[in-house]
Amino acid sequence: MRLLLIEDDAKLADYVSRGFSEAGHLCDVLDNGQDGLFQATRETYDVLIVDRMLPGLDGLSMVKAIRAAGNKTPLIFLTSIGGVDDRVEGLEAGGDDYLVKPFAFSELAARVAALARRPAFQTEQTxxxxxxxxxxxxxxxxxxxxxxxxxxxxxxxxxxxxxxxxxxxxxxxxxxxxxxxxxxxxxxxxxxxxxxxxxxxxxxxxxxxxxxxxxxxxxxxxxxx
Incomplete structure (x- = not known):
């Protein structure tokens, strides 16, 4: 799989990207929403992994812009904002899944794999x-x-x-x-x-x-x- 991780916590980004690399996947990493929006709409990825609290352009606004551009790449929010209303807001903004920090890498990997298996035309299962x-x-x-x-x-x-x-x-x-x-x-x-x-x-x-x-x-x- 080719993944795009947009996360401004350098240590966490390194941990996640190394985990996917060791599993045989390509994982590009960016640390802000503006670059994330540009990259996600320019390149082709199997899954996008997005933090909500990003500098420049917050993750929620970035995802809305990605969806408004017609990009339907499966996307999972990876964030410390974990209230029920926050999760609903993330899903309504265009997220396909929502995982709250702290998390187990094994669960993130399983969720990403599940998203990648979805047919391209399939809409979010709510x-x-x-x-x-x-x-x-x-x-x-x-x-x-x-x-x-x-x-x-x-x-x-x-x-x-x-x-x-x-x-x-x-x-x-x-x-x-x-x-x-x-x-x-x-x-x-x-x-x-x-x-x-x-x-x-x-x-x-x-x-x-x-x-x-x-x-x-x-x-x-x-x-x-």
């Missing part, structure tokens, strides 16, 4: 669906069988992570990292507690269970077969 369970990323709404389900912010993020990994088992450590940004084990039952609360809302009122515990391994969300 609604995740597993069986009769739907999660709307823009409206921040969850429904199952047409019934609205009220989730707390961390429950919403946890469900999003599980739905994006549909059919795959996510370990407790992976969930701690992706949902709570813990890169260590805090020795608490936060994962188990939130899984229990989530299950009580999306599964127990319905006939078919979607959220499964895989003993001694982790959790998965999958449609019935």
């Amino acid at each position: 609604v995740l669906k597993v069986h009769d369970l739907e999660l709307d990323l823009i409206r921040h709404r969850v429904t199952r069988a047409g019934q609205q389900i009220d989730l707390q912010p961390k429950e919403f993020i946890l469900l999003e992570v599980l739905m994006r990994a549909e059919g795959r088992v996510l370990t407790r450590t992976m969930l701690l990292e992706r949902v709570w940004d813990y890169h260590f084990d805090p020795q608490t039952s936060v994962v188990e507690t939130h899984i229990s609360r989530l299950r009580s809302k999306i599964d127990k009122p319905f006939d078919v269970a979607l959220l499964h515990t895989v003993r001694s391994t982790g959790y998965s969300l999958d449609a019935p077969r």
